[in-house]
Each structure stands twice: as C-alpha cells, then as structure tokens.
Amino acid sequence: MQNYAEQWQRMASCKGPHADLFYPPNTTERREEKANREADAKSICNDCPVKVECLDYAIAINETYGIWGGLNELERKNLTTRRLRLR
Numbered sequence: 001m002q003n004y005a006e007q008w009q010r011m012a013s014c015k016g017p018h019a020d021l022f023y024p025p026n027t028t029e030r031r032e033e034k035a036n037r038e039a040d041a042k043s044i045c046n047d048c049p050v051k052v053e054c055l056d057y058a059i060a061i062n063e064t065y066g067i068w069g070g071l072n073e074l075e076r077k078n079l080t081t082r083r084l085r086l087r
C-alpha cells in the first residue's frame, strides 16, 4: 500500500525531463537565471493536478529547497509566516 505522498507524487507534472527546473543547479546561478528557471517551473506547477497536495506536503515537511506547489523556498516561508500570524 502506498502512503499519501507516494500517491499524489505519481500524478506530478514535474516528473520527467524538466525535473531539473525545480531545483538550483550545482553550479552558481545568477539572479536572472534563477528567476527564469523558477518561472518555467512555476508554469508547469500552474497546470499540475496535485499542486495543492504538493504545497501542503512541502510546508508540512519544512522543505527548504526548490519549487513545490508553485512556490519557491522564500515564498513558502512567507506563506507559513502569514498563516501563523492569522492563528
């Protein structure tokens, strides 16, 4: 039996050849390159059927790298901060 994360990850639109867009390269990445890479990744997220599940999962495990659910690490951190303030 698959766990919850395994189930929604099977439907992820980022699987396959463009998976590299979702994480920074091992080499130095300039600001403009990062912005372009992230924009390309987020455009894939926008049509992903499991975007909500992905973002919830990334926040739940405190994922500190990459694009998850259409948000980068700083955007997820800001979202978490806003949610905590609303409690």
Ligand code: SF4
Residues within 6 Å of the ligand: 011, 012, 013, 014, 015, 022, 044, 045, 046, 048, 049, 050, 051, 052, 054, 055, 067, 068, 069, 070
């Ligand atoms: S929302 Fe984006 S990062 Fe998450 S599974 Fe879908 S395509 Fe991948």
